[in-house]
Amino acid sequence: MDRAFKALADDTRRRLLDLLRERGGQTLGELCRDIDMTRQSVTQHLAVLEAANLIGTVRRGREKLHYLNPVPLHEIQERWIDKFERPRLSALGAVKRRAEEAMTGKPAFVYVTYIESTPEKVWDALTDADLTAAYWGHSNVSDWRPGSRWEHVRTDGSGIADVVGTVVTRDRPHRLVTTWAAPDEEDRPDRHSRVTFEIQPHGDIVRLTVTHEDLADEGARAEVATGWPAVLSNLKSLLETGSPLPQEPWQVPGR
Known part of the structure; x- marks a missing residue:
């Protein structure tokens, strides 16, 4: 800092x-x-x-x-x-x-954060259902094979997925590319966005770059703008301390 x-x-x-x-x-x-x-x-x-x-x-x-x-x-x-x-x-x-x-034609958002961890642990934190539930409030569920479906499932036991998509690229533990869509817009490719996770060793730590592009409208862009910083802060805390932040950063009172 x-x-x-x-x-x-x-x-x-x-x-x-x-x-x-x-x-x-x-x-x-x-x-x-x-x-x-x-x-x-x-x-x-x-x-x-x-x-x-x-x-x-x-x-x-x-x-x-x-x-x-x-x-x-x-x-x-x-x-x-x-x-x-x-x-x-x-x-x-x-x-x-x-x-x-x-x-148009460029990534909508690029986030970079450095994490005291290993590429393998960062990869698992992005793809393991239990780990994503611990810091994201949702479980990322898939077999993570290219062409497979993935779901961002609520952890309240309802089984409801708020985001669905397809695994485009899987190169563990370096690169993961997925499409994102609301469940009711899964059959509308024009409403799909694309997220790329790049995990790179950086000395003894890891550089994680998240690129979110092809967002459909201003509502989607506004949600992404506040969502990713909070998620990445919680992910960093989990991997570096063993625990997520004491309060979910997207649920601060009065925000």
């Missing part, structure tokens, strides 16, 4: 984050048009932001696309802002505004 505060202390880097808040998925060239400095200098500032986990990047062909990563901001919000019972101000407010923007 020290890296995040040091990165945020620079006006140029804050300006870059503002630009990515306004429109995610920008290339270096696009960002340089709004920053009065050389490409080399902008590249150095982006490297600092990426090292602080404040931005995530995704390659699309030869292009490197940059996105605001809300996970560290969410952690700051949990650690300090929530202590004073204030509304979700800048961190998730910025993410929500970004969520309401349509982005």
Whole structure:
């Protein structure tokens, strides 16, 4: 978290984050048009932001696309802002505004978090029904073979699935790609979104990148904007401490 505060202390880097808040998925060239400095200098500032986990990047062909990563901001919000019972101000407010923007042909959201764990344990936490129930409030149920159906099932014993989809790619423990849909829209491919989990060793820890794209409308984008940071915070807590957060972050009173 020290890296995040040091990165945020620079006006140029804050300006870059503002630009990515306004429109995610920008290339270096696009960002340089709004920053009065050389490409080399902008590249150095982006490297600092990426090292602080404040931005995530995704390659699309030869292009490197940059996105605001809300996970560290969410952690700051949990650690300090929530202590004073204030509304979700800048961190998730910025993410929500970004969520309401349509982005055609590019990933809608890219989240990056670092977890003190192993790739195998992170994979199991995403695919094991009991583990997902412990931190997500739902059980992810499937045999996880490409082409198989998967379900996001409530843990209240009702057996109701709030999300269903298909396993597109399975490369344990590195990459999992699934489609997502509401059960009543399962037969409408135009309403399906796509989630990619990339699990990469990063020294002695793990870098988890979650890309959620092809969202159908503003309602879906708004839900994703608040959902993923909370889920990833709970996942990180479970793997690093053995327990999820003491209170589910999506059920904070008054939110």
